[in-house]
Amino acid sequence: MTWWVILMMGVVVMLKAYMIHAGEPQDGATLVFAKSFREAKKLGFNSCVCDGGDYIDVRGHQIKSDQWLKINAADKEKLEAGVSHVIDNPPSCKQCELWYDELLNGFCESCADDGEAVKAGGDYE
Numbered sequence: 001m002t003w004w005v006i007l008m009m010g011v012v013v014m015l016k017a018y019m020i021h022a023g024e025p026q027d028g029a030t031l032v033f034a035k036s037f038r039e040a041k042k043l044g045f046n047s048c049v050c051d052g053g054d055y056i057d058v059r060g061h062q063i064k065s066d067q068w069l070k071i072n073a074a075d076k077e078k079l080e081a082g083v084s085h086v087i088d089n090p091p092s093c094k095q096c097e098l099w100y101d102e103l104l105n106g107f108c109e110s111c112a113d114d115g116e117a118v119k120a121g122g123d124y125e
């Protein structure tokens with residue numbers, strides 16, 4: 001056995017972050033940490049966000065920049081153990097209540113651009 005095979009065997013399967021929803025993400029989306037999109041879809045379908053929907057309507061995508069979510073939203077123990085899991089209430093924007101990959105002072109990128117984050121956090125005369 002060569003050294004790289006031993007190295008490969010020691011690598012824990014990293015979970016990826018997926019946004020799963022039943023149609024439109026605006027109607028509610030759930031955050032799923034899973035090994036594949038297929039698995040994320042299955043887990044998302046069983047969560048409350050897709051309750052009453054058809055499996056065929058379940059959509060989603062992988063969140064490429066998932067570092068922030070892994071630190072701020074994931075179940076650390078499950079993440080480290082490589083156990084797929086659903087986060088029903090990921091940290092969401094204080095204004096529009098949607099969640100994204102990253103929040104700036106509690107606001108999503110588009111709300112922060114509106115200046116709301118500045119108003120809420122800054123000192124005004």
Ligand SMILES: [Zn+2]
Nearest residue numbers: 093096108111
């Ligand atoms: Zn927002």
